[in-house]
Amino acid sequence: MAFLDNSGDIILDAVLTDTGRMRLAKGDGSFKIAKFALGDDEINYELYNKNHASGSAYYDIEIVQSPVLEAFTNNTSMLKSKLVTISRTNLLYLPQIVNNATVGLSSNSTNNILTVLVDQATVDDATIAATGDFVNGYRIGDTASPIVMDQGIKSNAIGDGSSVVLDADLVETQFMIEIDNRFGNIWDGLGTTQATPSFVDDDNVATYYLSTSTNNTYFGKSGTSMSGDVLSGPRGSRLQFLVAPSVDLNSSTYLFTELGSTATLGAAVRQIDTTVRITGVTTGYRVDLPIRFVKKQ
């Protein structure tokens, strides 16, 4: 008579993240664990072999053998990809978030990255301005077009996006944008209103929550009425926003010297590369958008 498998419950030792320690140290009651999420950062689902010769028991043999890394204490480095709860099991396609350079700001054609010119001297330099699209960091409202992120299904296998709508429970109604607060901040697509970060963590990462109900200026046409789409299948929401440079980048070269580099973009410039992270709060899908802040030397 064999023993029963008693491994159903698993005990794990947790470590506090740097943000957790910071909140605990504050002693203001902000350290309160309210929810949990499950992550699969180490998993490469490309290893799932649905055609394994030995049968279905071996489909995930390489995945389950994946070694798991120890926990980092940096809150922004963990749980980059999360497991998602959708009660239905019959989904074959899930929506993604993609940058739409067709209707939105496209990468600068010279340096091939979304570019923010941080001050008047840089914007007014005709040789720099001629290199391609950019965010006008001097007058944010004068930027030709916002950064546009479309949510939806890339494949048209379950219908054309112009006529088939995305299932309501998969449509993003809230987006989270994270950006290094030392470098920039978030504005609406017209450049008229600056968003307020929900919090800035110990790593200077500012988190903005933008929802369709309270921040409608950050959202464009959605679903079947979405124009200039880059998604063939059913579409959900369109997020549009601008990234403005921080006062530090505008008025000083300190951060460029410390963290940036020099290059030529029409003229000699200083530049800092960073990423803006856009996460759909509903599905948790997230995209890291590379962005470059440029200042004329």
Place this chain on the structure above:
Amino acid sequence: MATTFKTLNSANDVTSTRTLLHEAIPLTGTIVSGTYSDQNIKTYSHGMFESVYDYPYLSSSANHIFDITTGYSSDSAMSGASSIQNSKKLNIYSQMAQVLVGYDAAGSIQNFDQDGDIAGGGTKIKEAVFVNFSRLLSKDEVKKGSFEMWVVTGGVPNSLSHRMTISDYGAATSYKVNSPAGEYGILYTSSATPNPASGVGLVYYQAGVALLSASIFRGGATTATDSSLGPGYASGTYESLATGSNIEGMANAFRNRLQNVSFNNTVELNSTVYFCRASHNEFNYSNNPTYLSDSQIRVKNSTTDNPVSYVTTVGLYSSDNELLAVAKLSEPLKKDPTTEVTLRVRLDF
């Protein structure tokens, strides 16, 4: 509605536990005197105490393990203007007494009491050697009934004798609680005679301080010329040292007669356990970038296939979605609609 978070129910999913962890601390006498030729002994210009390290203290690897000092009360026969470092010995005794014994109704510092019955009078410990253990060793407290010290209390230099095993016999169930510094036990030289009158010292569990009465040196000596010093030191009775030697000299004397110290320390571990329950219809999909290929789920061929995901990490979040704590699994855990898992995540404070 798709979601990536699950709210923890504070009534059913969160519980707190308190665990006492003990570790054995054995200190051999050769560490205290011998192995490092006293390079692990740090003395100070003020001469009030000396510190013992587990390695030459100039090394960054060295850990402070305890301090030794000595003193006597103002009503001790050894107290007097002619005694070397008289005021410092008085100050040390008073400082230790005010912290560990406290004050009487008139606000005067009380002497250490042999049997712990301070209010009842009785024999007072007026001269004492203090061993103050580092927090690194004693942690939250010394475990009651685990303290043991081997001290040689007689003999002449290079021929020490009268080794006594001093311990807090019976303290696991019988200890004193009338100290402002917490609980303490009485040290005895034999488990056969742990009666209040035979106490030779006190051990304060939370404070991590042991004190030995000078009486054990006098009582253990067989002749008037017996030394309370260790090898390499001149002979002398405890009384002659207490009056004619400084604190550092007395600490050295005691240290060279200290052959072993052992105790178990205690760490009070407060844990919160979060029961992270993933029901059959939860967490079966992923937003891992590799999960999709042109938006199609890689682990499914058709809509009738069950979705599958693999858990490697549990994140504990604040209500505003800030990651506060992380726990990792040792290997990926398969999650699909046919399984439910409860991950018990323990956060220690």
